[in-house]
Amino acid sequence: MHEVINDPIDVMVSFTENKVIPxxxxxxxxxxxxxxxxxxxTKMEGKKKIFYFSVSDLTNYFKLKLDxxxxxxxxxxxxxxx
Amino acid sequence: xxxDMNAYFASVEQQxxxxxxxxxxxxxxxxxxxxxxxxxxYQAKQLGVKTAMSTWQAKNICPxxxxxxxxxxxxxxxxxxxxxxxxxxxxxxxIFSIDESFLDITDTAEDYFGAIFLAQTIRERLKEELxxxxxxxxxxxxxxxxxxxxxxxxxxxxxxxxxxxxxxKVLFSSELEDLCGLGKNTKHKLNEMGxxxxxxxxxxxxxxxxxxxxxxxxxxxxxxxxxxxxxxxEPENNSEQKxxxxxxxxxxxxxxxxxxxxxxxxxxxxxxxxxxxINATSKTLVLKIRFDDFSxxxxxxxxxxxxxxxxxxxxxxxxxxxxxxxxxxxxxxxGISAKSLLTGQCQQSIFKKDRKNESALNALDSLQKxxxxxxxxxxxxxxxxxxxVSSGFYHK
Numbered sequence: 486m487h488e489v490i491n492d493p494i495d496v497m498v499s500f501t502e503n504k505v506i507p508x509x510x511x512x513x514x515x516x517x518x519x520x521x522x523x524x525x526x527t528k529m530e531g532k533k534k535i536f537y538f539s540v541s542d543l544t545n546y547f548k549l550k551l552d553x554x555x556x557x558x559x560x561x562x563x564x565x566x567x
Numbered sequence: 568x569x570x571d572m573n574a575y576f577a578s579v580e581q582q583x584x585x586x587x588x589x590x591x592x593x594x595x596x597x598x599x600x601x602x603x604x605x606x607x608x609y610q611a612k613q614l615g616v617k618t619a620m621s622t623w624q625a626k627n628i629c630p631x632x633x634x635x636x637x638x639x640x641x642x643x644x645x646x647x648x649x650x651x652x653x654x655x656x657x658x659x660x661x662i663f664s665i666d667e668s669f670l671d672i673t674d675t676a677e678d679y680f681g682a683i684f685l686a687q688t689i690r691e692r693l694k695e696e697l698x699x700x701x702x703x704x705x706x707x708x709x710x711x712x713x714x715x716x717x718x719x720x721x722x723x724x725x726x727x728x729x730x731x732x733x734x735x736k737v738l739f740s741s742e743l744e745d746l747c748g749l750g751k752n753t754k755h756k757l758n759e760m761g762x763x764x765x766x767x768x769x770x771x772x773x774x775x776x777x778x779x780x781x782x783x784x785x786x787x788x789x790x791x792x793x794x795x796x797x798x799x800x801e802p803e804n805n806s807e808q809k810x811x812x813x814x815x816x817x818x819x820x821x822x823x824x825x826x827x828x829x830x831x832x833x834x835x836x837x838x839x840x841x842x843x844x845i846n847a848t849s850k851t852l853v854l855k856i857r858f859d860d861f862s863x864x865x866x867x868x869x870x871x872x873x874x875x876x877x878x879x880x881x882x883x884x885x886x887x888x889x890x891x892x893x894x895x896x897x898x899x900x901x902g903i904s905a906k907s908l909l910t911g912q913c914q915q916s917i918f919k920k921d922r923k924n925e926s927a928l929n930a931l932d933s934l935q936k937x938x939x940x941x942x943x944x945x946x947x948x949x950x951x952x953x954x955x956v957s958s959g960f961y962h963k
Contacts, residue, residue, distance in 0.1 A: 487635065523698065524583040526644035531938060537641070539583035546584040566586040 488563045496549065496558040507538055507549060512560050517542055537561075568670040568682065569706045569714035570689070572649065573723035575666035576606035579645050580635055582700035587633060591616065593625050594637040601816045605637055609723055645697060652692045656685055661711075669711050679728055682707045686726045710795045713737070715747050734793035738765040746790060753780070753787070765791050811841045811849070814902035820859040822897050824889075831888060832881050832947045834903045839877035842905055843932055848873030849905035852880060854887045857900035864891060873909045876928065877945070880905070 495511040509518050523546075524539040536551040548562035572578065576594040581587045591611035596602040604625050607616040614629040625632050646665050653660050659671035676682040686705040693703060706718025708729040716737065721727040729737050738746075743754050743764065760779065762768050768791040776784030789795070813834045817826065842849055853867040866887045874880065884903055891898070934942045 521585070523585060524579070524641075524645075526641045528640045528644070529938070541585050546586050548583075564584055564586055 486565050490560050490563055492560050494549070494558050494560045505536075505551070507540060507558075510547075510549065510558070510560070517545070517547070519547075568672050568686065569663075569711065569718045570649075570653065570668050570670065571704045571706075571715075571718045571722070572666040573702045573704055574606060574609050574612070575701075576637055576642055577608035577611070578701050579642055580638075581608060582698045583641070587635065588700060590633055591629050591631055592633045592635050593622070595622055595634050597636060601818070602634075645701065648696060649693060649701075649703075652689065652696055655692065656689060667715075669714070672707075679707065679730060683726065683728060690724075690726070708734070712747060712790055713793070716741060716745060719745065731793065735765075735769070738769075738791060738793065741765060743768070748786070748790075753783070756780070757787075809908065810904050810906045811838055811908070812902060812904040813837045813841075814855070814900060816857075816900045817898070820897035820899045822892055824892060827888060827892070827898060827901070828885065829948050830901055831885055831903075832877070832945055834901065835881035835884060836877035836945065838903050838905050839875050839880055839928075840932065840935065842875035842908070843928065845910070847908045847910045848875045849880075849908055850874075851906040852883050853904040853906060854884045855900075855902035855904065856888065856891055856898055857902075858896040859899050860896055861899075862896070867906075869907070873907075876924065 492512060496507050497509040499506045499508055506522065507519055509516055511517075519540045520542050522538060522540050526537050526539075528535045528537065533552060533554040536553065538549040538551070540547050540549060544565065546562075546564040547560060550559040550561045551557075552559075577592055580592065580594060587608075589610060590608070591614055592608045593604040593611055593616055594606040595604060600622065602622050604611075604616060604618055604620045604622065606618060607625075611625075611629060611632055614632075616625045616629050616632060620628075622634055625634075642665060646662075650660060650662060650668060653668055653670055657670050657672050657675050661669040661671075663669055672682055672685055676685050686707060689705070690703065693701065702724040704718045704722045704724060705726045706714040706716065706721070706729070707727070708714040708717050709731050713729050713734055717727045717729045718725075720737075720741075743749055743757060743762075744751070746765075756779065757763075757768065760771075760775075762771060768787065771788070771791075773784065773788045776787050778784070780787060815830050815834055817830055819826075821827065838849075849870075850873045851867055851869050853865060856864040858864070868883050868887060870879075870883065880903065888901065931943050
């Protein structure tokens with residue numbers, strides 16, 4: 486099932502080889518451990534650069550948004566198999 | 568070398584979302600029920616789903632298909648990324664479409680063995696940078712036309728080389744419409760001349776083809792004989808643009824004037840922007856309406872002078888559309904075609920108001936080029952929303 490969401494989330498990241506890598510995030514009082522980062526892409530919204538991380542855990546796909554202007558993270562899409 | 572990304576939009580989604588992999592998926596627009604399949608995964612294609620099929624047709628053929636909304640920004644970003652990878656190997660790159668590019672590797676590869684090695688290296692780089700699911704078919708030959716035809720034959724994820732001595736063999740095993748630039752009309756005309764394959768076409772004298780097809784006759788003759796053309800590909804695409812068309816299927820079938828105005832205004836602006844971007848004006852506007860029973864209505868108007876202003880296009884097409892609103896049938900789809908295109912700017916108006924309008928449109932075009940298509944819109948397109956505040960409601 487595919488859901489479009491736009492909820493602010495707390496994200497734990499690592500900084501490796503000059504890259505920001507999301508490792509874990511908290512949404513709806515639950516922690517989700519990111520198993521794989523499948524694709525990263527960017528988009529300009531006016532002067533703001535937005536990063537999108539397409540990530541997954543063992544059962545869900547998530548699309549996370551990082552606004553580099555205000556350094557806020559949002560969960561914007563969720564896909565659960567079945 | 569021609570590089571064609573396989574089932575591009577669907578592959579990008581399957582790369583991003585591992586739960587879509589190895590499944591029949593169709594990439595669609597925002598509205599699932601009234602959209603068409605803009606790209607299908609190979610698994611969906613195997614089950615008979617084709618590009619441009621309506622979603623209900625796709626569901627009928629393949630009930631297990633997963634319809635997934637497309638993300639144009641993502642596809643554009645990945646396109647830039649793979650073209651950057653190509654630029655590591657040559658600076659002579661021609662982006663043919665969002666998922667296809669031509670690379671001139673004559674200097675880099677030196678020979679066909681070098682070209683194959685280069686193709687394999689490119690595939691490894693694609694895998695490294697984009698992941699396992701975004702793959703490409705690569706065709707190598709002595710000209711663009713043949714390299715494109717070759718890559719089409721090794722889908723998905725293959726590499727093929729067509730050396731000059733094998734060009735005729737590859738052509739003769741292909742259908743006429745397989746060749747890029749040989750469209751339905753040309754095929755139909757060739758069939759009328761009794762030509763049904765490349766073997767027959769290659770034996771047709773040049774003067775006969777020139778007589779029937781004028782300048783395109785030489786292109787057909789050269790292509791079917793494996794001779795490099797000056798305009799290697801797309802003689803049809805390169806020809807002067809004759810019209811600009813935009814169509815929109817509405818979220819619901821409607822007779823609501825406000826919704827129709829909003830949709831028509833959006834289409835008018837889109838058409839006007841396209842006209843301005845090729846420095847053209849149009850004198851003939853065609854309105855196409857499809858009703859809820861799938862019957863169609865087409866009407867056209869010829870203007871006194873050419874225009875590329877969205878508001879003029881809107882006013883004229885609305886005049887035609889408003890006459891159809893009293894009809895008992897609801898409207899499902901509307902489309903605008905701008906014909907009788909005149910290239911070159913409109914003659915500058917003597918009225919100050921018009922000149923101000925023109926300079927405002929130029930400024931808005933610059934903004935749109937820089938920040939994307941939704942940078943500005945006419946107030947007419949905005950719907951009124953009432954939002955609650957502590958003291959009551961206010962307009963948004």
